[in-house]
Amino acid sequence: MVNIAKKMIFVVLAGLAAAALGAEDFRDAETLAKGDGIRLEFVSYGGFEGGIGFTVAGDAFPAAAAVSGIQLKPWLALGGHTSVAPLSDFDDFPFAVSISDRDNSYAFFTGLGLVFTPRYDRVVHPLLGVTIGGATLGYLEDQDGKDGLEASIEEHFFYAALSAGPEINLSRHLRLYLQASGRFVANDGALGIPDYDLSGFATHLGFRFFWRTVID
Numbered sequence: 001m002v003n004i005a006k007k008m009i010f011v012v013l014a015g016l017a018a019a020a021l022g023a024e025d026f027r028d029a030e031t032l033a034k035g036d037g038i039r040l041e042f043v044s045y046g047g048f049e050g051g052i053g054f055t056v057a058g059d060a061f062p063a064a065a066a067v068s069g070i071q072l073k074p075w076l077a078l079g080g081h082t083s084v085a086p087l088s089d090f091d092d093f094p095f096a097v098s099i100s101d102r103d104n105s106y107a108f109f110t111g112l113g114l115v116f117t118p119r120y121d122r123v124v125h126p127l128l129g130v131t132i133g134g135a136t137l138g139y140l141e142d143q144d145g146k147d148g149l150e151a152s153i154e155e156h157f158f159y160a161a162l163s164a165g166p167e168i169n170l171s172r173h174l175r176l177y178l179q180a181s182g183r184f185v186a187n188d189g190a191l192g193i194p195d196y197d198l199s200g201f202a203t204h205l206g207f208r209f210f211w212r213t214v215i216d
Helices: 002-022
Strands: 040-055 060-073 076-086 105-116 124-141 151-169 174-185 200-215
Touching (some): 040 174, 076 124, 105 151
Antiparallel strands (some): 174 200
């Protein structure tokens, strides 16, 4: 078995080496379209963050988020934000959260907005953001009497947020940030949560990884 694995690894490495040695620059190939064509180049980022949110009533809940975007300018980006938070305990995991009046309930916050990084060339610089999108409140339940939760009952509401905090350039491609944010959620009493009570504040720690894409 070990000998077979060694042979497979050798074949793969030999193939990669042959491909590298035999690779050609296709820019010299004849094409129907004349000229050098259009060169596109842009910088993108992706990352994750985690933190603690607070409702208007002061109830705390954990939250995790994924972030991504495209740099329009070195100091300006169009960014997307998606976060999820439990609003109660789940059958398989006690979050010690009791914001909702139903078990297995959650909130999704998704939005699109602008991300500002003035003085981006400094090691430590401001990171500011504004996001507009939607909030989804829902819960899971067992409808077939078997193990596991199959159904999801959801309601959707308007959501907006502002955020600010410091960001650190760890390298050209990796940044670490700490932010405080305020959010507005137009919930209307769903899941036993009072109107607008999901609005509030949050603190979160995260990182962003940057890469450059060239289409030539």
